[in-house]
Amino acid sequence: DIQMTQSPSSLSASVGDRVTISCRTSQSVSNYLNWYRQKPGKAPELLVYAASRLQSGVPSRFSGSGSGTDFTLTISSLQPEDFATYYCQHSYKGPLTFGGGTKVETK
Amino acid sequence: DVQLVESGGQLIQPGGSLRLSCGASGFTFNSHEMNWVRQAPGKGLEWVSYISSSGSTTVYADSVKGRFTISRDNARNSLYLQMNYLRAEDTALYYCARGLVVIPADLVAFDAWGQGTMVTVSS
Secondary structure, X not given: OOOEXXXXXXXXXXXXXXXXXXXXXXXXXXXXXXXXXXXXXXXXXXXXXXXXXXXOOOOOOEEEEEEOXXXXXXXXXXXXXXXXXXXXXXXXXXXXXXXXXXEEEEO | OOEEEEEOOOEEOOOOOEXXXXXXXXXXXXXXXXXXXXXXXXXXXXXXXXXOOOOOOEEEOOOXXXXXXXXXXXXXXXXXXXXXXXXXXXXXXXEEEEEOOOOOOOOOOEEEEOOOEEEEEOO
């Protein structure tokens, strides 16, 4: 099975900050990598699919990059609603798996 | 609006069985693959099972294989998860999640989620 490692597991930031979250896979997943945001007490929301394609309706401050085994989610200017937990997920082969999550907290 | 509404979660004893349902509305249900994803209290997300749009193909996580069965009724716009031989480690909030229609078709992303139904396995 493909293992997913997100880093950091948590970070502290302020509104307006640029935030970068990393996801590394144990083997290449090509660009079969998606990103989600989960606000407290809510269901996850798809932000980015296929590594870099922004899901419809998602603000342009979100962007994804990478291919193979190393991927990045960037929030260009953190907004109050972005204090949440972020997950990466692959769908390359074998069981679909999520990363362990990155919690973005208020500094 | 796209809506997914899960039901059927409850407190159940280890070894018991439960059937979860997910009612879909606001989109053409039979055009989308569907999935179940769960989240144990205070933990991350775990994909559980996948079903193709026609229902002909199903896939399971190793942790539930042989115990859980996913199915769908496209005429009723409904998704199901039959859960047998439940264990304490199955305790979680179970989400129904719609598959994104995308090219390449084998890329699986979850573009709509319900609010979840809680399953608690405990004696």
